[in-house]
Amino acid sequence: MKFDLMGTAHLTRSRVAVPPVKIFDNMAIIGTEGTNCIIIESDEGLILLDAMWPGEFFENLIEDGMRQLGYDPADIKILLISHGHPDHSGCGRHFVEKYGAVPYMSKVDYLFEKEFCEKANNPEWYFDFEVDHFLDEGDVLELGNAKVYCFSTPGHTPGGLSFIVPVYDQGRPHMAALWGGSAPPPALEANYQYLDSLGHFVEMCRKYHVDADFMNHPILNNGVERMAVMRNRLDQVANPFVIGEEGYVRFTGLYRQLAEDNIAAGCIDYTKG
Numbered sequence: 317m318k319f320d321l322m323g324t325a326h327l328t329r330s331r332v333a334v335p336p337v338k339i340f341d342n343m344a345i346i347g348t349e350g351t352n353c354i355i356i357e358s359d360e361g362l363i364l365l366d367a368m369w370p371g372e373f374f375e376n377l378i379e380d381g382m383r384q385l386g387y388d389p390a391d392i393k394i395l396l397i398s399h400g401h402p403d404h405s406g407c408g409r410h411f412v413e414k415y416g417a418v419p420y421m422s423k424v425d426y427l428f429e430k431e432f433c434e435k436a437n438n439p440e441w442y443f444d445f446e447v448d449h450f451l452d453e454g455d456v457l458e459l460g461n462a463k464v465y466c467f468s469t470p471g472h473t474p475g476g477l478s479f480i481v482p483v484y485d486q487g488r489p490h491m492a493a494l495w496g497g498s499a500p501p502p503a504l505e506a507n508y509q510y511l512d513s514l515g516h517f518v519e520m521c522r523k524y525h526v527d528a529d530f531m532n533h534p535i536l537n538n539g540v541e542r543m544a545v546m547r548n549r550l551d552q553v554a555n556p557f558v559i560g561e562e563g564y565v566r567f568t569g570l571y572r573q574l575a576e577d578n579i580a581a582g583c584i585d586y587t588k589g
């Protein structure tokens with residue numbers, strides 16, 4: 317079936333929790349049917365990639381999910397924000413203040429999100445913590461034996477980042493990618509920028525031999541269904557997040573389709589949907 321962004325955009329605000337699950341030996345997903353965060357393990361603590369929407373519901377969801385998987389939230393050393401929207405930075409302050417997580421994001425999106433949340437005039441959309449560690453194209457975020465390769469992929473937001481992470485499945489190494497922004501933006505120029513960024517990221521994914529994917533909006537990659545497989549996976553069954561090098565490139569066609577459809581439709585502001 318063809319992905320229908322207009323019909324599903326509202327789902328990003330879902331509060332229907334999905335049971336958390338490890339999708340790789342060193343990576344777990346915690347979230348709802350609409351939005352999720354990611355835990356990356358290292359021998360020196362945890363990276364929390366994205367922090368979902370603001371508020372106690374999501375703070376508890378992340379902490380409870382971590383404990384269910386055997387993690388201690390106090391082990392979060394780094395909070396990595398993919399891009400400057402409140403569904404990815406929401407609980408940031410909680411983890412920074414309560415557990416001392418050090419936040420990282422791009423400087424462009426740090427400045428962008430402050431303004432975006434002020435202008436949105438929505439009590440649920442706020443950005444309330446300081447960031448002074450910034451990432452950009454080509455940076456490698458390291459914590460112990462974990463690495464996150466960072467790429468600047470503006471379009472969805474002006475300073476969005478996408479990531480490639482070395483992961484293991486039953487001990488076998490893979491390279492997993494996250495396209496950090498999702499819905500194409502409302503301004504025409506930004507849609508062209510989105511497509512340029514996607515082209516660049518696909519090139520980097522080929523270079524790094526990406527053969528697996530993960531997500532921050534599971535509606536975009538059948539993530540909920542694949543998480544269910546992982547919760548009940550038999551040892552000999554393939555990991556559904558490992559899709560092969562050509563498979564990953566084919567998957568990015570979804571984002572190309574979204575931007576091309578959006579341009580054809582005259583550019584829609586999905587955040588208002």
Ligand SMILES: [Zn+2]
Pocket residue numbers: 399400401472497498
């Ligand atoms: Zn966003």
Ligand SMILES: [Zn+2]
Pocket residue numbers: 328401403404498533
């Ligand atoms: Zn989002």
